[in-house]
Amino acid sequence: MQAAIHNGAAELKLPGLDAVARLGAAIAARLQPGDAVALRGDLGAGKTTLARAILTALGHEGEVPSPTFTLVQGYDLPGLTVAHMDLYRLKQPEEIVELGFDDALAQGAALIEWPEMAEDYMPDERLDVILTAEPERRATLAGHGRWAGLAPLIANEAA
Ligand SMILES: Nc1ncnc2c1ncn2[C@@H]1O[C@H](COP(=O)(O)OP(=O)(O)O)[C@@H](O)[C@H]1O
Numbered sequence: 766m767q768a769a770i771h772n773g774a775a776e777l778k779l780p781g782l783d784a785v786a787r788l789g790a791a792i793a794a795r796l797q798p799g800d801a802v803a804l805r806g807d808l809g810a811g812k813t814t815l816a817r818a819i820l821t822a823l824g825h826e827g828e829v830p831s832p833t834f835t836l837v838q839g840y841d842l843p844g845l846t847v848a849h850m851d852l853y854r855l856k857q858p859e860e861i862v863e864l865g866f867d868d869a870l871a872q873g874a875a876l877i878e879w880p881e882m883a884e885d886y887m888p889d890e891r892l893d894v895i896l897t898a899e900p901e902r903r904a905t906l907a908g909h910g911r912w913a914g915l916a917p918l919i920a921n922e923a924a
């Protein structure tokens with residue numbers, strides 16, 4: 766299966782959890798401190814599932830609880846520290862600072878569900894992943910900064 770590329774953004778189908786695991790591995794392989802993966806899409810689109818796949822590819826064993834209520838969950842993994850955030854319940858965008866966002870990016874990478882809640886705080890070094898479940902499960906990847914050229918590579922690797 767080939768990924769579709771338009772203007773540097775890349776789209777691929779995610780027909781099941783194996784496909785999510787491949788996408789997670791392709792993203793994880795390129796993650797560095799200071800990077801954010803902005804996981805966009807409606808409730809049930811697959812944001813937590815992709816975060817889980819990225820963390821698993823980075824060597825995390827065990828559960829990845831959805832940070833719906835804690836808002837942030839930290840993972841100290843062999844090669845990288847990762848903050849998994851869910852901003853859905855953020856009341857003000859600036860609350861993201863209180864969650865330790867700056868430190869998280871200074872020390873490692875961040876996987877962010879509902880980045881729209883603090884859009885102005887999203888870093889320049891970023892991969893946007895737009896997930897949809899209907900009419901079929903898909904991901905559209907758009908890279909910024911260092912990630913600008915990487916979306917097609919990641920999509921082709923995962924497809
Ligand atoms: N690509 C996929 N193929 C099949 N099922 C998926 C896929 N992505 C997610 N799911 C399933 O959809 C449900 C919702 O996913 P979740 O990651 O919790 O969504 P979100 O975090 O966007 O609300 C879960 O049961 C998950 O296993």
Ligand SMILES: [Mg+2]
Pocket residue numbers: 812813814831851878
């Ligand atoms: Mg979620």
